[in-house]
Amino acid sequence: MVLWLNKVVLQSRNVNSQFRAVVGNGSEVRFWIDKWRGELQFKDAFPALFSVAKDKYASVAESWDNEAGIYCCRWNRSLSNAAEFEQADQITSLLNGFVLTDSDDRWVKIFVWRLEMDRIPTRAALRRRHINLQEVSCALCEAEEETSLHLYTGCGFTFRVWSAIGAWCKIDPFFVFDVKDLLKLANGRRIKEENKIIQGIVMVSMWVIWNARNEKIFRDKGAKVGELVASIKSLSFIWLRSRSRFKKIVWKDWMVNPLYML
Numbered sequence: 001m002v003l004w005l006n007k008v009v010l011q012s013r014n015v016n017s018q019f020r021a022v023v024g025n026g027s028e029v030r031f032w033i034d035k036w037r038g039e040l041q042f043k044d045a046f047p048a049l050f051s052v053a054k055d056k057y058a059s060v061a062e063s064w065d066n067e068a069g070i071y072c073c074r075w076n077r078s079l080s081n082a083a084e085f086e087q088a089d090q091i092t093s094l095l096n097g098f099v100l101t102d103s104d105d106r107w108v109k110i111f112v113w114r115l116e117m118d119r120i121p122t123r124a125a126l127r128r129r130h131i132n133l134q135e136v137s138c139a140l141c142e143a144e145e146e147t148s149l150h151l152y153t154g155c156g157f158t159f160r161v162w163s164a165i166g167a168w169c170k171i172d173p174f175f176v177f178d179v180k181d182l183l184k185l186a187n188g189r190r191i192k193e194e195n196k197i198i199q200g201i202v203m204v205s206m207w208v209i210w211n212a213r214n215e216k217i218f219r220d221k222g223a224k225v226g227e228l229v230a231s232i233k234s235l236s237f238i239w240l241r242s243r244s245r246f247k248k249i250v251w252k253d254w255m256v257n258p259l260y261m262l
């Protein structure tokens with residue numbers, strides 16, 4: 001049980017690192033900890049400054065003076081060495097032109113974005129880049145060439161995962177012809193939040209499927225539909241609790257119906 005929990009926590013940490021904030025008013029996004037500007041979290045990009053930052057968990061709103069157009073972090077002591085001054089300059093230029101707005105902060109999933117752009121390194125994509133591969137068939141079904149279109153919309157194995165997830169979300173059986181169709185699966189529902197939750201579950205599913213594919217290829221670990229479905233349920237539960245107003249959802253009810261709280 002502890003082992004299982006550790007695994008889920010570990011995976012959920014990876015899930016969070018896959019998110020990037022699109023800052024609006026900056027109240028939900030943490031200046032040092034979240035990924036929101038540039039390629040890295042500020043704690044990793046500017047470690048010398050992070051070590052003297054007074055509030056490591058400060059939000060962007062608390063750390064940015066919108067009128068002056070400059071960051072206003074508080075430090076444990078005055079900045080004093082070359083590395084600190086250099087990083088202070090780097091932050092200034094990285095944040096050049098940044099402004100807070102009135103809109104809510106949003107989170108986007110980096111992986112899904114890459115997928116939509118067909119930039120995930122499937123075997124077919126690698127071959128297009130002239131990387132010589134012995135094996136180009138899908139690792140999960142071994143029946144067709146592995147493209148992202150196949151992996152997410154045409155694969156017999158992932159079809160069984162989608163069927164189970166569809167039944168859990170009470171979505172009618174669906175056919176999708178494009179990866180983008182998956183993300184639009186929940187559009188047009190009566191309650192806006194239903195869309196958001198189902199879309200989140202679809203994103204987590206894509207990520208879990210991609211991981212299962214990697215485990216098969218790199219560690220020869222066979223993928224089981226039931227295990228993937230269980231991971232999707234637990235990871236999306238953690239995701240929803242940490243990224244929405246539904247902080248009190250109950251696992252037991254969630255397992256039965258992920259829209260039960262609406």
Ligand SMILES: [Zn+2]
Pocket residue numbers: 138139140141142143144150151154155156157
């Ligand atoms: Zn397949």
